[in-house]
Amino acid sequence: MDALGRHLLLELEDCEEGILNDLEGLREAMLAAATEAGATVMGNSFHRFSPQGVSGVVVIAESHLTIHTWPEYAYAAADIFTCGTTVEPVKAAEVLVERLGARNHEITEIRRGTRITERVRSG
Amino acid sequence: MDALGRHLLLELEDCEEGILNDLEGLREAMLAAATEAGATVMGNSFHRFSPQGVSGVVVIAESHLTIHTWPEYAYAAADIFTCGTTVEPVKAAEVLVERLGARNHEITEIRRGTRITERVRSG
Numbered sequence: 240m241d242a243l244g245r246h247l248l249l250e251l252e253d254c255e256e257g258i259l260n261d262l263e264g265l266r267e268a269m270l271a272a273a274t275e276a277g278a279t280v281m282g283n284s285f286h287r288f289s290p291q292g293v294s295g296v297v298v299i300a301e302s303h304l305t306i307h308t309w310p311e312y313a314y315a316a317a318d319i320f321t322c323g324t325t326v327e328p329v330k331a332a333e334v335l336v337e338r339l340g341a342r343n344h345e346i347t348e349i350r351r352g353t354r355i356t357e358r359v360r361s362g
Numbered sequence: 363m364d365a366l367g368r369h370l371l372l373e374l375e376d377c378e379e380g381i382l383n384d385l386e387g388l389r390e391a392m393l394a395a396a397t398e399a400g401a402t403v404m405g406n407s408f409h410r411f412s413p414q415g416v417s418g419v420v421v422i423a424e425s426h427l428t429i430h431t432w433p434e435y436a437y438a439a440a441d442i443f444t445c446g447t448t449v450e451p452v453k454a455a456e457v458l459v460e461r462l463g464a465r466n467h468e469i470t471e472i473r474r475g476t477r478i479t480e481r482v483r484s485g
Contacts, residue, residue, distance in 0.1 A: 244439055246439075248472060250477065252477060286421060286423075294404075294421060298409060300411070305419070305426050305428065307367065307425050307426075307443070309366055309475065312366070312475070316474045316475060318441070345477070347472075354373065
């Protein structure tokens, strides 16, 4: 164990604009991402803003997924935070890239709690 | 505008262990953090796990706050993601450090959507 959590930060660029304002479409995409990753969904909360943009969170037993969209820039920022070894966050990322039709994307992985696991290892 | 969002990743270490299993205490701390930062709270969802640990999200009009706790390590991972210029995420971070009694902490700021804002600037 080299970290307590894996945290993927997704920059989703040049997305299909229709989906970025589609609250139910985004909820479905995020739930599909969680399920495809092998996560257990505990709840979700999505909000649409005026004049545009959607924010959503999916709470999973293994942590969370979040998304915020900027339709005016064809852009979305998503986060996939997982703990444990049974969930595959990269699969969730792949689902979001595909469902949002992101023609460009960047994924940064941050490992969380590494100073704790180092401390545990060194006794 | 050099980014669409500011995202603070908080590593909260050597916290007071009582709070890390206290769902209502954590919800109150997270809502206080959001309010102190000047955010508009849209909703929240918190879950307590067996045998220990709490996960929680607060959806704000300006994005989100999340927290996951590992009481067995006196550790919590929190995220504060804000957009716009009216919210001060650092204030939210200060509230969480104080409310959780974190004797050590680390804050990393990631700017989100910077490739979009660069593109906008360069026309």
